[in-house]
Amino acid sequence: xxxxxxxxxxxxxxxxxxxxxxxxxxxxxxxxxxxxxxxxxxxxxxxxxxxxxxxxxxxxxxxxxxxxxxxxxxxxxxxxxxxxxxxxxxxxxxxxxxxxxxxxxxxxxxxxxxxxxxxxxxxxxxxxxxxxxxxxxxxxxxxxxxxxxxxxxxxxxxxxxxxxxxxxxxxxxxxxxxxxxxxxxxxxxxxxxxxxxxxxxxxxxxxxxxxxxxxxxxxxxxxxxxxxxxxxxxxxxxxxxxxxxxxxxxxxxxxxxxxxxxxxxxxxxxxxxxxxxxxxxxxxxxxxxxxxxxxxxxxxxxxxxxxxxxxxxxxxxxxxxxxxxxxxxxxxxxxxxxxxxxxxxxxxxxxxxxxxxxxxxxxxxxxxxxxxxxxxxxxxxxxxxxxxxxxxxxxxxxxxxxxxxxxxxxxxxxxxxxxxxxxxxxxxxxxxxxxxxxxxxxxxxxxxxx
Amino acid sequence: xxxxxxxxxxxxxxxxxxxxxxxxxxxxxxxxxxxxxxxxxxxxxxxxxxxxxxxxxxxxxxxxxxxxxxxxxxxxxxxxxxxxxxxxxxxxxxxxxxxxxxxxxxxxxxxxxxxxxxxxxxxxxxxxxxxxxxxxxxxxxxxxxxxxxxxxxxxxxxxxxxxxxxxxxxxxxxxxxxxxxxxxxxxxxxxxxxxxxxxxxxxxxxxxxxxxxxxxxxxxxxxxxxxxxxxxxxxxxxxxxxxxxxxxxxxxxxxxxxxxxxxxxxxxxxxxxxxxxxxxxxxxxxxxxxxxxxxxxxxxxxxxxxxxxxxxxxxxxxxxxxxxxxxxxxxxxxxxxxxxxxxxxxxxxxxxxxxxxxxxxxxxxxxxxxxxxxxxxxxxxxxxxxxxxxxxx
Numbered sequence: 001x002x003x004x005x006x007x008x009x010x011x012x013x014x015x016x017x018x019x020x021x022x023x024x025x026x027x028x029x030x031x032x033x034x035x036x037x038x039x040x041x042x043x044x045x046x047x048x049x050x051x052x053x054x055x056x057x058x059x060x061x062x063x064x065x066x067x068x069x070x071x072x073x074x075x076x077x078x079x080x081x082x083x084x085x086x087x088x089x090x091x092x093x094x095x096x097x098x099x100x101x102x103x104x105x106x107x108x109x110x111x112x113x114x115x116x117x118x119x120x121x122x123x124x125x126x127x128x129x130x131x132x133x134x135x136x137x138x139x140x141x142x143x144x145x146x147x148x149x150x151x152x153x154x155x156x157x158x159x160x161x162x163x164x165x166x167x168x169x170x171x172x173x174x175x176x177x178x179x180x181x182x183x184x185x186x187x188x189x190x191x192x193x194x195x196x197x198x199x200x201x202x203x204x205x206x207x208x209x210x211x212x213x214x215x216x217x218x219x220x221x222x223x224x225x226x227x228x229x230x231x232x233x234x235x236x237x238x239x240x241x242x243x244x245x246x247x248x249x250x251x252x253x254x255x256x257x258x259x260x261x262x263x264x265x266x267x268x269x270x271x272x273x274x275x276x277x278x279x280x281x282x283x284x285x286x287x288x289x290x291x292x293x294x295x296x297x298x299x300x301x302x303x304x305x306x307x308x309x310x311x312x313x314x315x316x317x318x319x320x321x322x323x324x325x326x327x328x329x330x331x332x333x334x335x336x337x338x339x340x341x342x343x344x345x346x347x348x349x350x351x352x353x354x355x356x357x358x359x360x361x362x363x364x365x366x367x368x369x370x371x372x373x374x375x376x377x378x379x380x381x382x383x384x385x386x387x388x389x390x391x392x393x394x395x396x397x398x399x400x401x402x403x404x405x406x407x408x409x410x411x412x413x414x415x416x417x418x419x420x421x422x423x424x425x426x427x428x429x430x431x432x433x434x435x436x437x438x439x440x441x442x443x444x445x446x447x448x449x450x
Numbered sequence: 451x452x453x454x455x456x457x458x459x460x461x462x463x464x465x466x467x468x469x470x471x472x473x474x475x476x477x478x479x480x481x482x483x484x485x486x487x488x489x490x491x492x493x494x495x496x497x498x499x500x501x502x503x504x505x506x507x508x509x510x511x512x513x514x515x516x517x518x519x520x521x522x523x524x525x526x527x528x529x530x531x532x533x534x535x536x537x538x539x540x541x542x543x544x545x546x547x548x549x550x551x552x553x554x555x556x557x558x559x560x561x562x563x564x565x566x567x568x569x570x571x572x573x574x575x576x577x578x579x580x581x582x583x584x585x586x587x588x589x590x591x592x593x594x595x596x597x598x599x600x601x602x603x604x605x606x607x608x609x610x611x612x613x614x615x616x617x618x619x620x621x622x623x624x625x626x627x628x629x630x631x632x633x634x635x636x637x638x639x640x641x642x643x644x645x646x647x648x649x650x651x652x653x654x655x656x657x658x659x660x661x662x663x664x665x666x667x668x669x670x671x672x673x674x675x676x677x678x679x680x681x682x683x684x685x686x687x688x689x690x691x692x693x694x695x696x697x698x699x700x701x702x703x704x705x706x707x708x709x710x711x712x713x714x715x716x717x718x719x720x721x722x723x724x725x726x727x728x729x730x731x732x733x734x735x736x737x738x739x740x741x742x743x744x745x746x747x748x749x750x751x752x753x754x755x756x757x758x759x760x761x762x763x764x765x766x767x768x769x770x771x772x773x774x775x776x777x778x779x780x781x782x783x784x785x786x787x788x789x790x791x792x793x794x795x796x797x798x799x800x801x802x803x804x805x806x807x808x809x810x811x812x813x814x815x816x817x818x819x820x821x822x823x824x825x826x827x828x829x830x831x832x833x834x835x836x837x838x839x840x841x842x843x
Contacts (some may be wrong), residue, residue: 024591034460056665056666058665099665100665199474213813238811239811239812239813240811241812241815242813246762246766246769246772246773247546250543250804251806251807253539253542253543253808254539256539258535275667275764278762278763279619282689283687284679298666299666302666303667303669303764305669306667306669306670306762306763306764307763308676308677308678309677333634382505422486
């Protein structure tokens with residue numbers, strides 16, 4: 001006992017030096033309890049993130065990664081797991097070949113994490129295409145995956161969308177127990193909201209739909225088309241183009257000829273979202289432009305404005321992750337982030353520069369809470385078998401009820417959050433500005449979230 | 451002329467069996483395909499003997515009429531677009547096709563010139579294109595050229611001349627350096643060796659650009675002087691950029707044509723392309739001629755890149771691979787080694803890309819291009835305009 005006490009005081013001195021762990025108690029819910037009956041807990045438990053950190057995704061992935069890392073740092077300095085310490089591993093699923101997120105790299109990362117007997121859970125991945133490659137590996141190894149940002153509905157269910165539009169079936173994703181969770185709403189919600197905005201808010205009846213051929217982009221476009229039609233609109237044309245496309249003027253001419261009133265892009269700005277807007281301007285079209293969360297970034301604005309009209313991005317709209325910067329529940333997180341990472345270069349020194357930052361933080365906190373409840377129910381010690389430990393963590397995640405930075409999160413039986421909502425952003429004076437948050441109720445009605 | 455200055459040529463005995471003249475080797479490689487197939491069938495029994503004539507006739511028909519088939523295909527897709535969206539859509543797409551085609555043509559010429567003279571598919575060429583775009587971007591940004599261009603009409607002219615001249619010079623030097631370092635020593639090595647170094651150089655340049663300019667599109671500040679529509683044809687707006695791209699490409703291509711046919715150096719290039727050993731005997735400095743070819747090819751790629759930047763307003767580190775491989779198809783379509791063919795091939799590929807994409811959906815644009823590549827190599831390896839091998843220049 002003496003040894004434990006000495007260790008604890010040493011650890012707390014070290015923690016005080018590293019990060020002044022302010023604000024944890026408010027955003028961390030029950031995490032402030034300081035370990036409860038876990039003071040006798042021994043050992044190191046590894047949690048990891050797998051996110052794209054380099055290449056084309058270097059302005060996306062590092063934010064949820066830093067958010068998740070902050071959660072671990074805070075948990076350790078607050079002794080959330082009592083005498084046990086959390087070891088944190090960060091994996092990058094980018095590859096040079098893909099210049100960004102690479103499903104093959106992601107699968108390799110999860111394989112190596114699963115082989116590490118101390119790893120009990122992973123926060124990630126960022127991209128749905130990477131998730132398709134990672135889930136089977138994680139599921140086979142009973143390893144919990146909590147994504148801060150995957151919005152492809154096919155990852156958790158094939159029932160809500162026509163299975164034919166899913167690039168993958170859930171039965172092939174889960175050879176083992178269902179181990180995948182996400183803290184963000186899916187494209188089912190997002191596409192429905194986008195169609196509602198196009199048809200009911202902008203009052204448009206004809207849409208031309210682009211997608212970037214990836215699981216995320218093609219999926220969102222399909223869902224948008226379905227709901228736009230059921231909201232009374234007509235899809236007058238569509239184009240599915242690879243991410244390497246640099247010239248969209250052929251399709252813009254088709255859109256113009258088809259009498260489209262609104263241009264929709266399902267995909268990421270790395271795959272040409274901004275370039276479509278640029279070519280729209282080049283052709284002299286002034287149609288409203290609507291995209292999903294993949295378009296809502298600085299890259300979109302830069303690319304849109306690179307053509308003949310240097311303010312082409314103005315007025316373009318995109319739904320994206322709920323704008324947590326205005327949520328009262330997230331304020332403590334943002335200030336803790338700024339304190340912890342004040343020495344980072346811009347934009348990484350401010351968590352508000354990327355919408356998924358608090359989702360990475362919440363995902364990691366949810367994982368830590370699940371580990372904690374496993375430890376508590378196991379007499380204050382980690383289960384001796386890795387597989388048992390991992391299975392117990394997955395079980396605990398299913399009964400999550402966590403009040404975090406982005407609100408109250410629990411998971412349904414598929415692993416989807418019960419807290420899905422998206423914010424509509426509009427480019428104004430060269431910046432994305434939040435307009436309204438939209439939520440979908442259980443009977444499928446879209447409304448503005450107050 | 452010293453022994454060193456004429457390169458390694460004279461040390462090799464002429465006409466020795468294991469090292470046939472490169473020209474004859476190519477001619478064989480390009481023209482022998484049908485004969486080779488026949489020979490194999492003949493050896494394989496009675497069944498084949500009856501099957502071969504039918505195969506030969508079909509093959510011969512398609513091969514012989516390949517240019518007509520391609521032209522009919524393009525014409526049909528243009529008419530298809532006309533039926534799809536009327537003259538406005540057809541006009542808009544024609545404008546898009548010509549602009550895209552002009553850029554592909556300028557790059558394709560670089561591929562074809564290098565192939566014509568040393569039979570190397572210079573895979574680094576697409577990346578030289580991107581790199582020289584970045585040269586132009588840096589020059590324009592760092593030496594007050596943009597300000598000069600905005601000051602007056604005369605300033606604009608001076609700025610354009612400076613940007614084109616300096617970027618083309620730098621790109622030319624880059625091309626010559628690549629040839630000197632990565633290809634010259636391998637000129638008489640098995641063909642696979644320089645091909646591999648070409649791919650290596652390509653990755654090297656891409657990595658360099660990724661490190662220096664980052665992974666995203668780099669905005670090249672599309673010049674404001676060129677904004678707006680020049681005129682409208684019905685409902686089709688023709689922009690100043692379109693005219694600039696097309697005009698500049700044509701001027702450069704005709705200038706190159708004049709250079710190759712009218713100057714001593716051009717004559718040297720043509721003779722080196724026809725028969726390197728014979729050219730050497732006639733006292734042509736082979737190394738200098740090949741270096742000149744790389745210089746001109748790369749300079750044209752630089753012009754293409756400046757035109758690209760002005761038209762699209764952005765550059766990306768890996769753009770060259772994508773644009774390059776399509777331009778390469780244009781060069782093959784026109785008959786690889788044939789400069790005029792590459793120019794025309796560029797415009798044809800632009801038409802196939804745009805009209806095919808408009809009709810079949812954009813997802814098919816690139817599949818169509820590469821299907822064409824496969825078809826050419828199968829049925830007409832010499833390309834649309836490469837039949838007369840002797841007059842290829």
